[in-house]
Amino acid sequence: MKIPKNYNPKEVEQKWQNYWEKNKIYKFDPKSKKKIYSIDTPPPTVSGKMHLGHSFSYSQMDFIARFKRMQGYNLFYPFGTDDNGLATERLIEKEKKVKAKEMSRKDFIKLCLTTLKTLRKEYLRDFKLIGLSCDWDIFYTTINDHCRKISQKSFIDLYKDKRAYRIKSPITICPHCNTAIAQVETEDKDKESTLNYIKAKLETGDYIIYATTRPELLPACVGITLDKNGTYVRAKKDNEIWIISKEAFDRFKDEWKLVKKEEIKGKDIVNKIVTLPITNAKLTLLHDTEAKTEYGSGIVYWCTYGGVECLEYLERHPEIEPIHIMDLSGKHILGPYKGLNSTEARKKVLKDLKDNNALVLMEKIKHTVNVHERCGTDIEYVSTEQWFIKYLDLKNKFLKAGGKLNWHPDYMKHRLYNWIKGLKWDWCISRQRFFGVPFPLWYCKSCGEVILADEKDLPVDPLKNKPKKCKCGSKEFIPEKDVLDTWATSSMTPQIAASLFPKVYDKLYPMSLRPQAHDIITFWLFNTMVKSQLHNNINPWKDVVISGWALDPKGKKMSKSKGNVIEPQEMMGKYSADSLRFWAASTKLGEDSSFQEKELISGQKFSTKLWNASKFSFMHLKEYKPKKPKNLETIDKWILIKLNKIIKDSTKSFENYEYSKTKADVENFFWNTFCDHYLEIIKDRLYNADKRGIKGKKSAQFTLYHSLLAILKLMSPIIPHITEEIYQLYFKKHEKQKSIHISEWPTQFKIVDKKTERIGDEFIQILNKVRKFKTQNKLPLKHEITLTIPNKNKLKDVLEDLKAVTKAKEIKQGKLNIKKL
RNA sequence: GGGCCCGUAGUCUAGUGGUUAUGACGCCACCCUUACAAGGUGGAGGUCGGGUGUUCGAUUCACCCUGGGCCCACCA
Numbered sequence: 001m002k003i004p005k006n007y008n009p010k011e012v013e014q015k016w017q018n019y020w021e022k023n024k025i026y027k028f029d030p031k032s033k034k035k036i037y038s039i040d041t042p043p044p045t046v047s048g049k050m051h052l053g054h055s056f057s058y059s060q061m062d063f064i065a066r067f068k069r070m071q072g073y074n075l076f077y078p079f080g081t082d083d084n085g086l087a088t089e090r091l092i093e094k095e096k097k098v099k100a101k102e103m104s105r106k107d108f109i110k111l112c113l114t115t116l117k118t119l120r121k122e123y124l125r126d127f128k129l130i131g132l133s134c135d136w137d138i139f140y141t142t143i144n145d146h147c148r149k150i151s152q153k154s155f156i157d158l159y160k161d162k163r164a165y166r167i168k169s170p171i172t173i174c175p176h177c178n179t180a181i182a183q184v185e186t187e188d189k190d191k192e193s194t195l196n197y198i199k200a201k202l203e204t205g206d207y208i209i210y211a212t213t214r215p216e217l218l219p220a221c222v223g224i225t226l227d228k229n230g231t232y233v234r235a236k237k238d239n240e241i242w243i244i245s246k247e248a249f250d251r252f253k254d255e256w257k258l259v260k261k262e263e264i265k266g267k268d269i270v271n272k273i274v275t276l277p278i279t280n281a282k283l284t285l286l287h288d289t290e291a292k293t294e295y296g297s298g299i300v301y302w303c304t305y306g307g308v309e310c311l312e313y314l315e316r317h318p319e320i321e322p323i324h325i326m327d328l329s330g331k332h333i334l335g336p337y338k339g340l341n342s343t344e345a346r347k348k349v350l351k352d353l354k355d356n357n358a359l360v361l362m363e364k365i366k367h368t369v370n371v372h373e374r375c376g377t378d379i380e381y382v383s384t385e386q387w388f389i390k391y392l393d394l395k396n397k398f399l400k401a402g403g404k405l406n407w408h409p410d411y412m413k414h415r416l417y418n419w420i421k422g423l424k425w426d427w428c429i430s431r432q433r434f435f436g437v438p439f440p441l442w443y444c445k446s447c448g449e450v451i452l453a454d455e456k457d458l459p460v461d462p463l464k465n466k467p468k469k470c471k472c473g474s475k476e477f478i479p480e481k482d483v484l485d486t487w488a489t490s491s492m493t494p495q496i497a498a499s500l501f502p503k504v505y506d507k508l509y510p511m512s513l514r515p516q517a518h519d520i521i522t523f524w525l526f527n528t529m530v531k532s533q534l535h536n537n538i539n540p541w542k543d544v545v546i547s548g549w550a551l552d553p554k555g556k557k558m559s560k561s562k563g564n565v566i567e568p569q570e571m572m573g574k575y576s577a578d579s580l581r582f583w584a585a586s587t588k589l590g591e592d593s594s595f596q597e598k599e600l601i602s603g604q605k606f607s608t609k610l611w612n613a614s615k616f617s618f619m620h621l622k623e624y625k626p627k628k629p630k631n632l633e634t635i636d637k638w639i640l641i642k643l644n645k646i647i648k649d650s651t652k653s654f655e656n657y658e659y660s661k662t663k664a665d666v667e668n669f670f671w672n673t674f675c676d677h678y679l680e681i682i683k684d685r686l687y688n689a690d691k692r693g694i695k696g697k698k699s700a701q702f703t704l705y706h707s708l709l710a711i712l713k714l715m716s717p718i719i720p721h722i723t724e725e726i727y728q729l730y731f732k733k734h735e736k737q738k739s740i741h742i743s744e745w746p747t748q749f750k751i752v753d754k755k756t757e758r759i760g761d762e763f764i765q766i767l768n769k770v771r772k773f774k775t776q777n778k779l780p781l782k783h784e785i786t787l788t789i790p791n792k793n794k795l796k797d798v799l800e801d802l803k804a805v806t807k808a809k810e811i812k813q814g815k816l817n818i819k820k821l
Numbered sequence: 822g823g824g825c826c827c828g829u830a831g832u833c834u835a836g837u838g839g840u841u842a843u844g845a846c847g848c849c850a851c852c853c854u855u856a857c858a859a860g861g862u863g864g865a866g867g868u869c870g871g872g873u874g875u876u877c878g879a880u881u882c883a884c885c886c887u888g889g890g891c892c893c894a895c896c897a
Contacts, residue, residue, distance in 0.1 A: 188895090195897080212897060225897095291897080300897045309897065368895070411825065415892060418824050422893055518826090522892070548826095548891095555889070586834075586845090590826080592890065596833060598846055601859085605845095608859055616856030664835070668844075676861075680854090687855075768862095775851060775862045782854050807854095 003618055003729055007611040009576035013721040016728075017128060025739045026069070026133045028076045030504045037073035038511040039065055040494045040541055041134060042524070043080035043142060045087050046119055048095075050126035052558065052595060053517065055568040057547035059584035061515035062132050063659040064545065066717035069133070070745040076508055078138035078497040081123065083116050084436045085486030086177060086185075086374055088143075092435070095119070101178070105434045105463070112435045113143070126569065130577050131720050133741065140496055142489045143437070148459035150496050151489040152440040154531065155429075156452050158389060159441075163534055164429075166387050166450075170305050170322075171428055172370070173384070175330025175341060176377035179432040180386050182485065187373040190366060197297055197360040198353060199242070200224070203273040206234065206241040208285070209248075209360055211296030213367065215353065216345035217303035219335030220325035221281065223313060224274050224301045225288035228267040232298060235260050243269065245298020256360070277358035278336065278349070288313065305381035326382045328432060342380065387430040387439065387482070391530060395420055398526075401533055405544050408657045409590040412518060412546040419522040427530070429488045436483030442467055445476035491527035494540040514541040517549060518590065545657050548592040555594040566595055578719035579603030585663040585718045606667065607722050610715070613675050614726045617708050620686040621701055626734050629698045633685075634797040636703035637751055638760025639678045642669065643707050644748040650714050651745065659718065666714045674707060677764055684804030692800065709735075710746040762791065763798050766816070770806040773818045786810050788817040 020026060039061065044054060069075045089100055092112045100108050120141065128136070140147055158164040171180045196215045199207045210224060226232070226245075233249040235242050235258035242258065249258060272285050290309065291300045302313040304322040314322060327333050330341045336352075337345035353359040370379045391398075398420050407413040430439070440453035440460050451467045453460040462479035469475045498508035510532070516524060525544065532540035551557060552564040559565070572580055582603030587593040632640075646669045653661040682700040689697040709731055716723040720741060727740035737743040766789055774781055787808035789795065795802065799811055809821060 210897080214897085296897060302897080306897075308895085313897095409826095414825050418893065422823090518891070551890080553832095557890085588835095592827085594833080596846085599833065602833095602845060605859060609857070612857035612860085614856080619856075661835090664844075675856090679856080680861095683855085771862055775864095778851055780852050780854065781862070782852095 003615050005615075007607060007722065007725070009578060009607065009721065010573075012725045013129075013131070013577050016721050016724045017131060019724075020133070020739065020741070021128075021136065023738065024135075024137075025741055026075070026077065026135050028078075028135045028138060028501075029074055030501045032074045034072060034074035036076055036504070036507050036512075037068045038076035038498070038508045038513070039078075040497065040511045040514045040528075041077065041079055042516050043082040043140070043490060043493060044123075044127075046081050046083040046116065046123050047087065047091060048119065048123070050123065050130075050568060052550045052566050052568045052571075054127070055130050055580055056550040056584045056587075056593065057515070057517045058127065058132055059130060059581045060547050060589065060659065061545070062130075062581075063585060063717045064513070064515065064654070064657055066133055066720065066741060067654045067659075067745070069741065070713065070717070070743065072744070075133075075135075076138070076497075076501075076511075077134045078140070078500070079124075079127070079132070079134040079136060080140040080142065080493060080497065081120055082142045082486065082490050083120065084143040084483075084489070086179070086431070086433060087486070088112065088116070089433060089435050090374060091119070092116075100434055108434050116141070116143075129572060130568070130580060133720070138497065138500055140500070142486065142496075143435075145459055146500070147489055147492075147496050148437045150492055150499065151437045151484060152453065152458050152460065153455060154492060154535065155484065155488070156440060156455060157535060159450075159452060161534070163390050164387060165390060166385060166430075168383055168385050169388075170311050170381045170383045171386050172379045173328055173330070173382050174372035174375065174377050175328075175380055176375045177372060177433075178328050180328075180384065180428055180430060181372055181379065182428055182487075185373055186370040186379055188368045189371045189376070191369050192364065192366055193369075194362040195296060195365045196350065196353075196362050198277065198301075199358045199360055200277060201275045202243070202269065202285070203275075204269070206243050206269075208243045208269075208274060208299050209297040210299040210301045211363075212301055212306070213365070214303060214306040214342075214346075216332075216337060216340075216342055216349045217306055217325065218276060218349055219279050219281075219332070219337065220303045220305075220323040221276060221279075221283065221301055222304055222310075222320050222323060223286060223288070223317065224283050224299065225286045225291045225313075226266045226270070226299045227291045227293055228265070228270050228287035230266045230291075230293035230298060232264050232266055232269075232293070233258075233260055234262050234264060243299075245293035247294045248297045252361075277356050278352055286317070288316065290316075304383070307381065311381065322383065324383050326380060328382060328384060330380050330382075342378070386428050388425075389427040389429055389488075389530075389534075391534070392423060392426055394533070395423060397533065398529065401529055401539055405529075405539060406542060408543065408545045409588075412521065412544075412590060415518065415521045416526060419526060427485075427527075429485045430482040431485050432481075433483050436486060437489050438462055438483055439480040441480050442477035443480070444470035444472060444474050445478055446470070446474040447472040451477065487523055487527045490524065491531045493528065494532065495535075509540070510538055511541045513543045513545065515545045515547065517547045519549065521546065543657075546590050548587060548590050551592050551594040553594055553596055555592075566597075571597070571600060575600040575604050576607070576721070578607055578721050582606060582663070582719055585659055588660045589657055603719070606671075607719065609671060609675065610712075610722060610726070613670075613679065614708065614712075614730070616679065617704050618730045621705055621730070624701045624705060626705070627702075629695065629702055631695070631699070632703065633696055633699040633801070634756055634759055635678070635681050635763065635801050636699050637753055637756045638763075639673065639703060639707055640749045640751055641753075641757045641760075642673050643710055644751065646714065647710060647746050647748050654717075662714065663718050666711065670711050670715075674711065677767065678707075681763075681767075681801050681805045684801070692804075696800075705734075706749070712740060713743060713746050716740050759795060759798060763795065763802060766802065767805060769816065770808075770818055774820075777820060779820060782807055784809050784821045786812070786819040786821060788812040788814040788819075790814065790816055 065077050174181050195211050197211050231246040274283050274285050302310045332338050402416045438461050442451045494511045498505050528540050579600045583599050650662040685692045685696040685700045712723045784807045792813040
């Protein structure tokens, strides 16, 4: 077989990707008796293009998959896409330049489904390009019938278990997207705002001053509080008496021209009636534990709902009735600002307050607000009917379950613990959106009962389908229009994938491994664990491996808005998929990596070196017969001993999911020990068999064959394309497997000679000294010398090799000495 | 404010309670050696973020400080 002079990754990578897919190299065999290793592959959200972070973490998971497959496992390695929910709606709106709100639900869903068909295909191609060894026939999308059915069944089971419940409750909503959103869908944004100091009249005739960033919620004010043990000041301002905390007085006395009349305690004015400006609503001034004298004016007002703190206030004072002022669109539904949203109402209320002489000061502040991560809109808290999964009572159970997972790296478990401990709300699973899995239920029009879909009819769409009748006899129903939160479905990927093979379901679930990146521990990992625990009382997987993030060259998160996005497609085009994977393998599991384009050169160079070393090897293996010679030369045994160590260490590293260690060890062994030393040593025996004897050549050939094959196999999980190409070019005709990726993982050679390693090591030391001597004397490495060595007798079996590789005319016994000729 | 992770040469990175701190890119010098100049050999480059402590000995362990990242909470 003629081997091309240069390696062409573009052609070769495509060729083998096609071959693997066509020959179903990575096919899961449900009938096989081999032990199953199952991977709960993350279904990426279809978002147009695979990004660099994907190629980073999916490569890392693929290293493990390929290793396990070669170890002899029957690999269950599916691939799915997550393509419903808000993210998908946004994508379709952008791609098709439409607005979901302005279309009929039916048309929008239809558009989503048809558009996704094309997008999904293009998106999947990206993942195939990096050489993922998934069984692409095991495929699901979280919006298909199979997933809808499982998701709806899950809901029905949880409802029957009294875990799913519907309640009118304050929930975070996005006024822009018109939907409820979960805790995890929000992010922080630093904004400039004003802390507004507002005057309200007390029944005594004095005025209290309260401070707020949400003045527009005045019509929804449900409490004004202070600290009963705090010190406040009655101060004269023109003809009025103002009451603020002592700290506030000290801060503002000059600016506001206040004259202190007396100091009082908060309790002196508790229970007095306050009249609010504009609305003239009357409230009782109360004590509250959260009112602190040092912030603002020391007097707090609470609304429905200014934020979490207002929710908590109402929890502390259950006797107070909330005033629901907003609907899902974020607009006021009552009061003087009816029809306006928060921004509009705020502008207007501030003007009105000013006109009423009630606005004392607008203090500029910077504060952090919660915004919807998908659109950047400030979130609001609104009370609406939503479906929840009850789980706050199970925090301890989840903590225990989390601890039972084998975390790699171990410390990542703290992120889950931290999250569980901080949970405050049950899981809100309803979304007022369109493209998602529908709730499988209706409400009876006459008695209001919840009517669940029949399990045998799943999946259902309550807007299209109808139940037979209600228990009360009524045949009129109101369908639930809401859809399930996308995580309610994607949290079932282990069950979704496993149930594609019902006969071996029990062997697939719980899965062996969940690989994912660290940013979604708190939702995807946590939610999946929750579902598995709620339904089956078990963990969904045994092991968890957590990948880091690919960051930009400066170590910052990549984002379109920052313009620092690096496209993996471009990098693969410029270098190769193997180079990109080689880079992904150079970072420890869990560690973030800032991407430096020059690092792809390392992978490229490694490929070139591997190619050239193979080219050399095959030149000398033309007439090779796979038969072990009776006696191996000492140096050949030496390299096999070194190889054994690498095989042992690599296997162990891989078993601990430390692929980066395997990669580094093999890389070093190959380049240094194998190429720079071993290949140079055996050249003479291979080229000059007439002088050195055929036995020496056969020994070298045998060793060369097996060590190169082992190196290829050890590296094949990391760089699958070039290793396959080299395997196919030569090794395949001697080996039984039609792909290196389903060949056996290398095992150690049986070599018992203990002295050999020391002899070889001493040999290398002498060789290094000779090379140094030649370089320092500016001689070419082939320059001939006379060599004197201290242990000539010990090295008697390798003297011919030593002579050849050092170009020594003669080797003498004595103190180490090198002389040029 | 809380949790977790990280800080090692110009850049990226390995690593360990103990001789001279690993490798790669880049840099310098030499070598066209029958696989490979996209190579080989040799070299320069580091107060292992700063401080304190534990120890015979700390880059490694503990504490504090500082810078960065991610997650969470958050001030009316």
